[in-house]
Each structure stands twice: as C-alpha cells, then as structure tokens.
Amino acid sequence: MRSSKALFNGNRLQSLGMIALGAILLVSGTARLAAAADDPMTVVKTTVNQALTVLRDKQTPTATRQQKLRDIVSATFDFNTMSKSAMGYYWKQITPDQQQEFQNVFITFIENSYLAKINEFTSGEVKYLSAQNDGTQYSMVKTNVLMGGKTPIDLDFRLLNKDGRWQIYDVTVDAVSIIANYRNQFNRIMATKGYSTLIADLKSKEASLAASMGT
Numbered sequence: 331m332r333s334s335k336a337l338f339n340g341n342r343l344q345s346l347g348m349i350a351l352g353a354i355l356l357v358s359g360t361a362r363l364a365a366a367a368d369d370p371m372t373v374v375k376t377t378v379n380q381a382l383t384v385l386r387d388k389q390t391p392t393a394t395r396q397q398k399l400r401d402i403v404s405a406t407f408d409f410n411t412m413s414k415s416a417m418g419y420y421w422k423q424i425t426p427d428q429q430q431e432f433q434n435v436f437i438t439f440i441e442n443s444y445l446a447k448i449n450e451f452t453s454g455e456v457k458y459l460s461a462q463n464d465g466t467q468y469s470m471v472k473t474n475v476l477m478g479g480k481t482p483i484d485l486d487f488r489l490l491n492k493d494g495r496w497q498i499y500d501v502t503v504d505a506v507s508i509i510a511n512y513r514n515q516f517n518r519i520m521a522t523k524g525y526s527t528l529i530a531d532l533k534s535k536e537a538s539l540a541a542s543m544g545t
Contacts, residue, residue, distance in 0.1 A: 370469035371461040408497040418513045442539035
C-alpha cells in the first residue's frame with residue numbers, strides 16, 4: 331500500500347499546475363493595481379504575459395525570483411479560501427489553531443512546489459479563450475497552453491472578487507481542479523489517519539522540496 335507521503339508526489343496535473351501558479355505569481359506585484367480595477371481576463375492576460383518575459387530572462391538568478399514570489403504571493407492568491415477548500419469537510423472539524431497551522435504549512439508547500447518547477451515554463455505559448463462570469467463575485471478565465479510541441483493543455487483560472495480586487499483561488503488543468511485534487515488526497519488521510527499524520531506528511535514533503543532547492 332502506498333504511504334500517505336506518496337500521495338503528494340508530483341504528477342502531471344500538479345506539475346503543470348505548479349508551473350502555472352509560478353508564472354502568475356512572478357508578476358502579481360506589478361499586476362496589483364490592474365487586479366483592483368480590471369476585469370478577470372485582463373488581469374490574467376497581463377500577469378501571464380509579463381510572467382513569460384520574466385521566466386525567459388535567464389539573467390535573473392533563480393533565488394531572486396524565488397524571493398520575489400514569496401514576497402508578493404499574498405497579493406494574488408486567496409490562500410484562506412484555498413486552504414479551506416483543500417481541507418473540505420474537515421476544515422470545521424479541526425481547531426482554530428490547527429486551521430492556522432494547516433494554512434501556514436499548506437501555503438509553504440504550494441510555494442515550494444511551484445518554485446521547484448519555475449524553470450520548466452520557458453517556451454510556452456498561451457492562448458486566451460474566454461472569461462465566464464458567475465454574477466459579480468466569481469469568474470473563470472479559460473486559456474490553452476502550448477509547451478514545446480507537447481499536447482496542448484487546457485488551463486483555467488478561477489477568480490474571486492474580494493473588496494473590488496480579483497484573486498485566484500484555484501487553477502484547473504485539463505478540467506481537473508488542483509485544489510480538488512489535493513482535497514481528495516487530504517480527506518483520505520484525514521479519514522484514515524487523522525490530522526496529525528496529514529500535517530506531519532505535509533511538513534515532511536515541504537522540507538524535502540526546500541532541501542532540493544537549497545533553501
């Protein structure tokens with residue numbers, strides 16, 4: 331039987347998704363004003379196009395880009411919503427202290443996951459297809475990504491409007507939600523082994539990722 335740690339190993343969905351997250355986050359600082367005023371399509375298009383420029387700039391040390399990402403990550407992604415959704419039903423079953431601990435560890439895990447993939451997205455071409463709004467609060471920006479002659483990827487960004495600013499709370503790869511994928515894994519561990527095992531496994535994986543990046 332697979333250990334719970336094996337559930338967090340990289341696969342196509344998570345790998346591609348983390349590259350996408352890294353691309354968006356690289357320029358979330360410069361897009362902060364646009365996010366406050368523009369529509370979701372403009373926000374995504376601006377950030378992705380600028381990210382591609384940064385990713386292709388090999389003169390910028392990887393460590394510098396990594397630090398930039400950590401400094402600005404909270405400006406673009408709604409990690410509170412992402413953490414609650416990733417834990418799902420069990421979010422209300424854990425204590426407030428555990429909720430805060432999980433969110434902190436999950437954020438670091440997500441950050442290190444995309445940082446480990448940051449150099450893989452250097453020759454991609456993004457096609458912007460449509461923006462589908464659900465009222466005034468939710469939106470999904472649909473894109474298609476071509477990466478070095480590989481099979482095109484349907485990459486969609488789900489955004490939430492909070493206080494007049496659009497924030498990303500999920501990314502879907504070929505119609506599969508990254509957050510839902512994590513929720514399925516986390517819920518299996520919670521149901522069979524409990525919170526202490528889940529948080530220990532996340533911390534272990536996060537430490538392994540950090541070590542692999544030399545941080």
